[in-house]
Amino acid sequence: MTIRLLRMPIRTAVPPRVLTVAGSDSGGGAGIQADLKTMLALGVHGMSVLTAVTAQNSLGVQGAWELPVEAVRAQYRSVVDDIGVQAVKTGMLASAVLVETVAELLAGTDAPVVVDPVGVSKHGDALLAAEALDSVRTKLLPVATVATPNLDEVAQLTGVTVTDESGMRRAAEEILSFGPRWVVIKGGHLPGEAVDLLTDGSAEHWLRAPRYDNRHTHGTGCTLASAIASGLALGKDVPTAVRDAKTYVTGAIEAGFPLGGGIGPVDHGWETRPARSPGTGPAV
Numbered sequence: 001m002t003i004r005l006l007r008m009p010i011r012t013a014v015p016p017r018v019l020t021v022a023g024s025d026s027g028g029g030a031g032i033q034a035d036l037k038t039m040l041a042l043g044v045h046g047m048s049v050l051t052a053v054t055a056q057n058s059l060g061v062q063g064a065w066e067l068p069v070e071a072v073r074a075q076y077r078s079v080v081d082d083i084g085v086q087a088v089k090t091g092m093l094a095s096a097v098l099v100e101t102v103a104e105l106l107a108g109t110d111a112p113v114v115v116d117p118v119g120v121s122k123h124g125d126a127l128l129a130a131e132a133l134d135s136v137r138t139k140l141l142p143v144a145t146v147a148t149p150n151l152d153e154v155a156q157l158t159g160v161t162v163t164d165e166s167g168m169r170r171a172a173e174e175i176l177s178f179g180p181r182w183v184v185i186k187g188g189h190l191p192g193e194a195v196d197l198l199t200d201g202s203a204e205h206w207l208r209a210p211r212y213d214n215r216h217t218h219g220t221g222c223t224l225a226s227a228i229a230s231g232l233a234l235g236k237d238v239p240t241a242v243r244d245a246k247t248y249v250t251g252a253i254e255a256g257f258p259l260g261g262g263i264g265p266v267d268h269g270w271e272t273r274p275a276r277s278p279g280t281g282p283a284v
Contacts, residue, residue: 022091
């Protein structure tokens with residue numbers, strides 16, 4: 001019997017390029033790993049600048065080690081100067097010196113920037129030194145096209161405790177005062193439906209989605225920010241990029257699956273999986 005191997009067509013068009021500047025999650029649910037999975041799923045070419053290495057699993061963060069400034073700067077210049085970028089996303093930056101270094105690099109890059117001001121992990125572990133908060137406020141947020149803080153990060157950066165949607169408006173005003181063009185206040189920690197507020201200080205976009213009975217949500221913040229950056233690289237305007245990212249993350253949360261003994265990850269490849277049978281519900 002003769003088996004003929006069919007040649008797949010060779011893709012010649014270069015996809016948009018998105019760079020993530022963030023830490024590594026050894027468990028694969030968040031950080032650089034989640035960013036690159038998201039970018040692949042959404043049709044862009046993902047690249048990375050590693051800022052820190054974590055020992056991390058479904059139970060929490062057991063250790064974290066930041067990389068030297070020289071290593072971060074060299075990775076960034078290597079990618080941007082040769083390959084170029086259509087969007088950049090930042091995540092875990094660990095320390096004030098890394099925040100300031102990355103902010104300086106971003107200021108010299110002609111591409112939209114999505115800043116996820118990562119402060120704590122899903123399990124409550126600190127991922128940003130307390131003394132770095134002022135650098136985030138004064139150096140990093142001013143270069144952001146879109147900032148995507150959750151309610152814990154809002155409290156860290158502004159002192160505002162959000163308990164309802166009116167509080168989300170106040171939080172947005174406070175974050176915008178630091179200089180980003182747009183902010184997404186992520187209201188996922190509030191009860192009820194999953195609601196986020198996108199605003200530039202004038203236009204308001206309330207993004208609502210059902211809340212699924214699924215605790216496996218590790219990596220949601222990284223995934224949302226990377227999805228927004230991917231949308232911007234594809235040429236979408238900010239409201240469209242954020243709305244589409246919200247839809248993608250909502251599906252990934254619904255499809256989240258157990259991993260290890262704690263909180264499992266969202267499913268970045270949910271759109272490629274076979275549809276569940278009616279009534280089977282989300283993974284738990």
